[in-house]
Amino acid sequence: MTKQLASALGDDALGERVGAAVIDTATGEQLFASGADTPITPASTTKVITTTAALASLGPDARLSTRVVQGSKPGAIVLVGGGDPLLAGPRAKQSGYPKQASLNTLAARTAATLKAQGVRKVTLFYDSTLFTGTPKAPGWKPNYIPDGEVAPVHALMIDEGRQNPGMRAPRVQNPPQYAADAFRGLLARHGISVAKSVRPAKAPAGAAELGRVDSAPLYALVEHTLTRSDNDLAEALMRHVAIKEGQEASFAGGAKAVLAVLQRLGIAQNVSLSDGSGLSIRNRISPNALAKAIALAGSPQHPELRAVTTGMPIAGFSGTLGNGRRFVDSRSKDQVGLVRAKTGTLNHVNTLAGLATTKDGRLVTYAFMADQVPVNAEPVLDRLAAIVARS
Structure with a gap:
């Protein structure tokens, strides 16, 4: 040899x-x-x-969890990114391995909890603060994100930041906002009226959990x-x-x-x-x-x-x-x-x-x-x- x-x-x-x-x-x-x-x-x-x-x-x-928690004011809820880039958005076709956590499932679970509390109208915020620092690494070439090699790194995203889940490019410029807007639409489908404006906000410490989905195990x-x-x-x-x-x-x-x-x-x-x-x-x-x-x-x-x-x-x-x-x-x-x-x-x-x-x-x-x-x-x-x- x-x-x-x-x-x-x-x-x-x-x-x-x-x-x-x-x-x-x-x-x-x-x-x-x-x-x-x-x-x-x-x-x-x-x-x-x-x-x-x-x-x-x-x-x-270990699993990566995406959650929705009670906001700081009555009627406010917060979508909390758990750093799972495989979280499937509403346009994703669930197939293959591993099975992805689903934003639609999270919306269904959250809506069920809210309805059980007698809540049918909310204001939605999103929290992507689990990850910090720049979303682009030192040594990345300028074309990596436009060409779809990678998305800007954030703790909240769906479909790895892809605009179309089945295509490598384009990647969205603001993955957390994109995911939160999609979640707003899914909540509406499940009978929860959501205020039009969806903004970032830090989830209150120890806030009550309204819904969660977990990724496949780490292996x-x-x-x-x-x-x-x-x-x-x-x-x-x-x-x-x-x-x-x-x-x-x-x-x-x-x-x-x-x-x-x-x-x-x-x-x-x-x-x-x-x-x-x-x-x-x-x-x-x-x-x-x-x-x-x-x-x-x-x-x-x-x-x-x-x-x-x-x-x-x-x-x-x-x-x-x-x-x-x-x-x-x-x-x-x-x-x-x-x-x-x-x-x-x-x-x-x-x-x-x-x-x-x-x-x-x-x-x-x-x-x-x-x-x-x-x-x-x-x-x-x-x-x-x-x-x-x-x-």
């Missing part, structure tokens, strides 16, 4: 800065290393680190984040780690919190973050850090991290490895269905980190990273993963 990997790493398509690490999951033995501790721009393989920290900090069964959200490379959910998870770890729920606070969790796991070395999704060109992660994180997730000692491995796309079948462009080269296609990996792609950046079972039955994890790619190094990365899997 060593000779084959070394040869493939010399491919010109990878450019001038390349790092690689291969680790035996059971023993922790380093099977191969080349620039393994070099911090490299990770692109979307950042999500491996974010989701590992989320599972370790919050636990795999399912992590699987979705990795399989689909979901930028919005990754950013939300980073902020939830921040809240759990006592940091402010911002990009900076999220980065501090994730690193604190990684420190506890013993894999914080050579990790520097500006966001949770990997869109930021300022992120730096070493191949060793990625391979070690996946090794932890695959080890019997950390069952709480298992969703990191089960969420990895399968070569030729699912997610970002099932798009018809990966593992199609003659030097990698024999490993279709046998390799699981998270991809990472930005301009001049190609990364791949995942796991495979070797011919002698060893579970190994790997990370191959390049951030000075001339054009496209994906076929070479696929070949590197295939070499590991067939060795």
